[in-house]
Amino acid sequence: MKKQKWLMATILGGVVTLGMLGFATNKTYAQEDDFYVRKVEDLTSDFIKGVDVSTLIAQENSGIHYFDTKGNQQDIFDIFKANGVNYVRIRVWNNPKNEQNQGYGAGNVDLQVAKTIGQRATKAGMKVLIDFHYSDFWADPGRQIPPKAWQSMDLSTKSQALYQYTKDSLTELLNAGVDVGMVQVGNETTSSGLCGEAGEGRYTLFAQGSKAIREVSQDFNHPMLVALHFTNPEKTSTILNYAHELSNHQIDYDVFATSYYSFWHGTLANLTDILKTVADQYGKKTMIAETSYAYTLADGDGQPNVIDTPEELYAGNYPATVQGQANALRDVIDATAKAGSNALGVFYWEPAWISVGSHNRADNLAKWEQYGSGWASQAAIGYDPNVSMSNYGGSEWDNQALFNQQGQALPSLSVFKYVNTGYGVAPKEDERPQMPGDPLDELLKNSLLTNGQFEKDLQGYQIDAADYFNIVTSDSKSGKALHYYRQDQALSATISTSVNLTPGTYRFLASAQGSQDSQIQLVAKHKDNQQILAQGNRTSLTGWMNWQTPSIEFELTQNTTVDLNVLLNGAAGCWGTMDNWILVQTKAATPTKPNSPATPDSSESDTGETTAPITPTRDQLLEKLAQQLQTAKQISSADYQVASYLNLQAVLQQIPDTTVDATLTQLEQHLATLDAALAALTKVTKPLVDVTQVDHGQIFRLYHEKSGQHLFTFSVMERDSLLKLGWQLEGTAWQLANEGQAIVRLYNPFSGEHFYSANQAEITQLVALGWQNEGCIGGSVDKRLGKPVYRFYYRAANGSYTHFFTTNQLEANLLKKITTYEGIAFYTL
Template sequence: MKLFSRYWVAITAGLVAMIVGLCGVSSQQSIAASNDQTAIRIDKVPNLSSGFIMGADTSTLISEENSGVKYYDLDGQQTDLLTILHHNGVNYIRVRVWNDPFNAKGQGYGAGNADIDNAITIGQRATKLGMKVLVDFHYSDFWADPGRQIPPKAWQKYNVDQKAQAIYDFTTDSLTKLRDSGVDVGMVQVGNETTGSGICGVTGPDEYKLFAKGAQAIRNFDKNIKIALHFTNPEKKDTILGYAQGLAENKIDYDVFATSYYPYYHGQLSNLTDVLKTVADTYNKQVMVAETSYPYTLDDTDGEPNVIKTTSDVQPAGYPATPQGQAHELRDVINAVSAVGPKALGVFYWEPAWISVGGTDRTTNLSIWEKYGSGWASSAVIGYDPTVTTTNYGGSQWDNQALFDAKGHALQSLRTFKAVYTGINEQLPDPMLPQPSMTVKSLLKNPSFEDSDMSMYQLKGNISLSQNNPKTGKNDLDFYGDDDYQADASQTITLDPGTYTFSPNVQGGATNALSKLNVYVEINGQRQAVLVPPLTGWKHWVEPKLTFTLAQKKAVKLGLAIQSNAKSWGSTDDWILTRVASDTEASHESASNGNVSDSGKEIISSKPDSNSLAEGSQSSVEGSKSGSTQMDTKASIKSAESKSPKKTNSDKSLPKTGETILLTTSLLGVLLVLLGLVGLVIHYKQKAKL
């Protein structure tokens, strides 16, 4: 009987193993989002300075802890967050400071209720661990970024000079409180992402008065504190370098030129290095990345939809949305900054611990976010920030980009800060997403602008050859203007009789009702054109299609005409010209459709090809880190590619250890069942003999 029971135990165990394995395989995406101790590859960064800043912004820490969030180290032990970060190589903590993030009833605005008291509490804990503190003054009561720089409530009626003095006084007073509390302040930011919307609601030449006064306050307080100015959108090279030049021309006293860099928004890493190196070499300033992050999963873990949530969102960056992809992104950003040389200061990871305060039920979490300010915005901010409404306030939209999973367990990507000095598992395959094919077939000469000879193109106005935003290859044509502008790119080519389709690829953003982009063909001096579909963000490529017919061999001019509003931007690449019908077919087609032929009739179409319009409508506008209305200019002026295309194949990926374990478990279950059945057969045979 014991033997009989043993066989049934084997069968039962096998069935359980099979069920566990099969269920596990079906939920592999969720398992992949957790920290399953899968081997991770982190490449060594050559010649990395031992004093390189490995920073983290933890501004929501107190609100998260008050909301009941706990953090666990890589060994699974519950530990203080800053201790975990410090043990894994983080040596600098960044905290944002808002002037008065509370309404008249004392309710916090959310996102950490990041006032000076919050900064002091976090700063004291960091200082005790031997880490320095970067104080990030927004000079606002809530989020300040390229899309909005709302002055504090108390400064709403101030003129420029009054705001400048208020910045001086607030900076001095805050630094005094921090010093008196024992916080080791090593660096201070005068403003946050002061691109596009300026600083404290001031743009243009007057904003330099505010930079100057903030810098003066820091220098007068303590000459040993580094003064940082923080911009963003390094892919807008002319714009960001224009700020560096403006700072020099206005004789602003500062030490560090900082930028944000998010690879799904901000272009190629080679461009990031080039921009920072240009600033370092030209103006003798230290440079750094003040913010970067990347998703470890595309899952929503708290019921508040995330800013980066689809495969198409991460495809432009080239990294998978896994802890491995996250680690590789952080490593590559560190490498890009380090490559600047001696003036390279460091990199800060943005909000690595801003995770779910509970489960995935938004309704349950909402009361916690409201009470402790652990969501991106609370209802209390409605009325101060016009982008926050009764329908969009809520939780973290960045939780899937933390270095901790939804339960607070450290991910393997947290090892990156230390591992970049030595490298680990560098023998594993290249962990990048497969890149699209770079082969472009077109009747046009140099259709992807890869050849150095561009003489076949005529470029007019605000459009030029660039390496910032290619769809394929390395080159593209970029267009942008600080003021309303026009641009035109074209190529003239002689074609045989037939019907042709011309379809250049275009992407961009920040356009408005005044913007008008046309794809056109000129035949006998007459122009036919179709509108380019709306440009909805970086790497959201649209491909308008224009069809035309030639009854005889003729030279035609094909091009892209741009008339657009100030600050709008975009690029074009891969100009595809194909012949879709012969001259015989073309004669019938010309007689029966409305397309222009070489008879000279002109047609201006207000609608693009239906296929290209559908493609454009499927794109979604990117949002920024501070919420669904954090769809600031950062989100609308993103461009460029984050990495040069790598030679990767679909079968060249990291071992799916979790899937392998689950499959092995299933197979083991099958084996146990078979063994149990065999044992039963033997048992009954032996019993029959008796």
């Protein structure tokens, strides 16, 4: 499983009621009249309808019980069997614990845990797929970390260890009565290879794993299929090349498996083609080893979910509802079956990984740590580079489970049972629910751009650093996309296209995904004089296939040729794609009425005569605008609510630094927009900090050369005192938000380190360890409004280890190369 947001989640504790999240309570999920399952034609009776329940024991140890759709408590395997499940997949990690015997989390699934789950599945009449990761924790395209005990081994020694471990483990499972029907040699073994071997060495390991399985199968006279597992089927040539290379290396295996998540992995038609091609060209059986879909976008345990925004569901085109989830699962089964008789079936990933009881992260943390029911525990920090103090914790998959947050089976679980026959009255194809507000359906069809999806390659576009761009058919929202990559140094480029427009109000959007060191900014300009019509904030990209879609609006009073620009900036090694440039008219210009006796701006004199309004001169407008700009720039972020403050800042960015050459109409527009933003400012009602100590909302960054320590403060008094003690002022770190989740400053009296966190559970834990709470220094804002504060861990000048925080992207990129990056601490202004 590829977890997309491990490093991007900001961990915020908070009490949320069930009603706020929209979860049903005390509900009986009988099969209702409007629920349906479309029949899949020609589905064989032995088609695999599997589930991966690797976290089950940890969930049950955390106090979770499971119920059928009518609310009756039952053993989960009885619930699965009653709903048509016939196969259970279990991942196995070599030694998912640290030296203190503390589990890494995500089920702490070693061989003993897998044996327990396997025995229960076998007792329920199900076969078992054993998924060897050959790691002590997560193995996926992002990392294939060898087990701790194998990390110093050369390839020959490692391959022998893998062979023996596989053989011994399977022998123990079969002796324990587990009905193992299939075994995976590795998990999502794509670009990162297998067990730390990304080159030719991976094939040696594949061969040794397969050899061990064949020998145990023969020794026990117990048939077991050998499966190899890949992912990213949307990258057609790449995934088919894996099958080609396996054939070239004469690897002995039976099943070519892939993950398929519709929000990441392309179309179902392409999936069918991939499975059919592998079967036809290489004679292999095929399978979907992992799939899932969200039934809600609400979070259940205080740990941000991997899929939590409507845009992330656009690619799948299913709504985040129980019926949408059911349709998504049914359609994956259908696409797999269409690949032919060699297509074995589908496994649903972690359908029972729900909240361990509370919607408050702090309440759940102890259970996650003790039983391993979260995605990662603190113990994994140091072994897995993707785990840090800022992101370890609970399930990031609870909204994609086939059980609700109270452990009650959802109707979507019954897809496995009804998919052979169909259930209910399915709507006609053109009546099926669609994603509300899907920009592909709603905006693209009305877009004024003729090549906004790059289907005509670069026709109509200009790029000032064209050598680093090309058109691709992968990593797109649909069809083609504009790809960028530069390895040797930072990339700064402008991509632009021109369009002739009539008077009216327009909205320009563009989508992009890519490396976290990339930023895009949308700008609309008058083509003739390059005057800025609208300019958006810089938008940071957040990783592979995490699409960001910023937008800007501008108004035209006459026919105008407009340049639409996307400014791209990225550090060395940056990569990504752009797609779906959209321009729509949101409002037509209001027609004038020259024959009207009076206009809305005219007035009536005391004598009853209509008089024209007094029109300010150009100099008067310039003076008034200058006064209002001065007022706006003095506004402190500490005094006003975040949304209204950011709205003012966005307006200020749209007004050019110099307005001397602006037309009278433009000056009037600037002034009206600015006046409206100032009027909309809303005072903070319950400020987090004392505004009398704040200087224009600045959080100051200071540095002490002798100790190598940094300190952040909003207090002018503290800043001045520290300067007298030899500290150096390095400038403004970020702007203070005076509402939201409190950012707390803590002090370690033993090491002298200061630390900053908005994570209440982390704060509580550090105080318990002897850290001193020095109070709040502002608020962490919603990630959609703020900019990330990156957290690093490094060795200071005095030899002690300390943390460092920065919002500067270039500084962060440099530090990632020389320090330990711990993720995003919180979001600020």
